[in-house]
Amino acid sequence: MNSPLAAVRRVPRRTWIRYRFVFLVLAPVMALFIYLRIVPAGQALLMSLFDWGLIKPADHFVGLDNYVNLLSDDNFRLAFMNTTFFAVATTVISVVLALALAALLARFVTGRIGGALELLYFAPVLVSMVPVTLGWREIFNYQHGILNSALGLVGISRQAWLSDPTMALVGVVILSVWKQVGYNMIILIVGMRAIPHVFHEAAAVDGASAWQQFRWITMPLLAPVTLFVVVITTISAYNVFTQVYVLASDVQGAPGQLVRVLVYDIFENGFRFFKMGYASAEAMYLFAVILVLTVIQFRFLRGSAE
Amino acid sequence: MIRRRRTPLGSLTYWLVVAILLIGGIVMVFPLFWLVSTSLRPAPELLLVPPRLLPEQWTIANFQKVFDQAPMLTYLWNSLVFATISTVFILLTSATAGYIFAKFKFPGNNFLFMLVIATAIVPFEIYMVPLFLQMNALGLVNTPLGLFLPFLVLSYGIFFMRQNTISGVPDELLDAARIDGMSELRIMLQLVPRLLAPAMAALSILAFIQAWTAFIWPLLILNNPKYYPMELGLSQFANSSSVDFGMVAAGAVIAMLPALIAFLILRRRIVEGITLTGLKG
């Protein structure tokens, strides 16, 4: 007998009790999870195929029109370029800096001095983004910001950090690297300290210099951790929003170029223009990019770890 | 842990490196110092060119003004409530679901868990448009419940707890407990958490920070200042009061204080938590 009913009868009673327990525990959690994650994900995909407004939902099916129109939308293209530049710059700079810091602080400068220094670099990570962005907005101020004054001391002319579109992008990169470096550094330090000493000692005996030890022993063994740091930095960089929004949102007068990034464009399309289908399609593009980058990074760094 | 220096370089290099790192560290901390210094400055000093590092005239008037003009305490309280509720629910759902996924065979286990993983890599910003429509349909826009709801589960949390349960809870222990007559419920709520306390601590820190620093969701869902958490409240306040930056800086300092205080108290836990959720995940 192979009917489903027979299969059900074959299951022992204890397993049924266990199944009931699983169900009672998992059902509410899964219900919440499906409502808050799966349903929105599916809806985002569905909405992207419609011309969907806020007050009048599901206007009409437009198929892939949203996706096609986005490709010729100047705002989307600018957002894509800005976000990509931002993500690449922030990731490269913050990871390289973090590696350098970790290399020094994991083994070379340790103890209480090392711990205190680690704390200094970690401090920006602790505080939330809005207060520090407000602080940086004043630091970047053309006339009475301290960055331009400091640059003036070394003979560099005043830069238009907030009023020139390109410099504004550079400014956001600086702010984000500053915020991110400490986090990456801490994780890399833990990763480095987990590498057994014997490898370095053996290499030292063989006459390898500190740099060679770092390049040929530490780095390869650290690859999984480095991969992790690169991936999370990239993903969070592609999702940048808060800094950009706060830097450009003074309604009363401080200059603030809006650095148009993807999430801001989605936000504007969805919640200013109420083109929710269009915004969902844009979100799908963002997701696709992140997915592709993550896969590439996994392949690349895992390959180099072999 | 203290390790002796392994490289055979002299102490001159060591102190040189320390000096460089120290300069870098001061540069890192400088913006925070600058915010504090600005908050203690009276208004006329804010526009000095070139700016002075320290206030010539110290004053706490900015702090008094900011409490007058913005409901700072309300914002802080809202943040605390929001972060606490979110953390508790995320812990509850992640730990129980993670345990079930890890230690129980049942039809659909793999499928459901794959759903969890799939959503774990999707950033929140992808969900925000449909989530808003869902909250709108439920009439929860501009309500605290609408704010909390998406933050009650965390896909990565379920994943994280499952991994930790697999590696941290031996099957033999569970079998022994069952033979001893412990009910499944007691095992899940009493025995397992004891074993997974470090992981739960780490997850709770992650969840708390995520809710405390949330910005875009509160921005979308809330319009009534009395519900604003601190991040949102501070940004709206800064927009409407940018003329008086000393006051805005005071607000920023108030917003940063809880995090700094919490870090001073729980420093080791926080760092452990961050590395644990990062590396073991």
Add this chain to the structure above:
Amino acid sequence: MTRPRAWIKTLALVSTLAIVVGACSSGTATQAPTAAASTTPSAAAGSTGPAPSASAAAVNACGDAPVTLNVWGGYPEVDAVYKLAGENFKKTHPNVDFTVFSTDLRGFEQKLSTALPSKTAGDVVVRTTNFLSRFIDQGLLAPLPDDLKTFVTGGAYDPAIVADNTYANKNWGVPLFIGTAGIYYNTDMFTKAGITAPPTTMDEIIADAKKLAVVDASGSLVTSGLSLRLSGQGSGVAEKFWILLLQSGRTLIKETSPGKWQADFNGPEGVKLFQMYVDLLKANIDSLNIDSDAKAFETKATAMFLREAWVIPEIATKAPALVGHYQTISPPVGSLVTSESMFVPAASPNAACAWEFVRFLKEQEQQISMVTISGWLPARKDLDLTAFLAANPTYAGFFTHPAGFKLTYTPPIAEFDEIETKLATHLVAAYADFANLAGQPDKIQTLLNTWADETNSILKTNGHFGG
């Protein structure tokens, strides 16, 4: 071994507490709006006689039984006006109490979107006719009583305001308060630059701005002659461009036939205005790097700027040193106007009494209190302002207009926000490129044409384009 357990227990305790508190605050949110309920009025100082239009019929409209009128608005700073009006109304209608509900604008719009269809909105709702048009379509707002219809079209309001409140060829709301732009100028800086009279034409504004700009030793701008809106998110940059464009007689989009619109900003006047922007930037009369708008004016970083009337009470509180050293003057030719009007929801159980209160709010005394308390301008143009202006001379720019002064209202089409915001994005990018665009009218014309094409295509997509 008990450590983790105790830790969980404390967490559970804290969270239960938090949930209770959170539930309490969410409970009040899901109830019907209450907010600041004004109860029996305290002895109101300076009370005048009963409202001029009160009659026996009016008193009857509110009956004798206790009635509570719910007033809903999207501008919290106007609450005090409603409360004061409520207290005065109560003198002739002692059985009427008032509650006032307000929240910020976006929240208010969302609230109305759920409350009006579910018939749980207040008795008097104050919002723009444009926004409420979707609810008019669904029959959720009561039409004007005949006497108010006659009043609204009888000359008490500027024709643009009447047009702003016309939907589907009918008059709907009774205008309550408006926002228009005025030119603020620093009288000390004017004296110092040798300018004896404020500017009354665009050319004079530009000429004065050139005399008022101040640079420091290194040549960078310290005080701008005229503060232009050059950067930032949203549609503000385009809105300010629009106001200046009105001074030349053109507008952003013009209605070519009923319900059909077309871009109007890329004509020669638009090019000339854009040239003014880049020329001023090139001549260092204003700068991208300097503060702008109200902040600049209050910190003396600019000599002139355009804004609505709310800056006046703000200067009094945030920049008291400026009081007495600035004045306002009307823009030379015209301004944008936005009007907030009073509506009564169709489902209100106290409709008759609500309309009575609407009649009361439109009277002289309440209209004057609108500006003295909230800073928003009264909607009526037939008010007696001599006493008010004598006491508040800085409001001159908002009430005293040259002959032929024209108000323009926002086109009542849903996609206008998108048009304005996208134009703002283009303007911001173009201003940043001023070095390449100054003295290049052909390039500017090409740019403006490209932007006009985009505007027209948005109009076409929404079926509102008319050639």
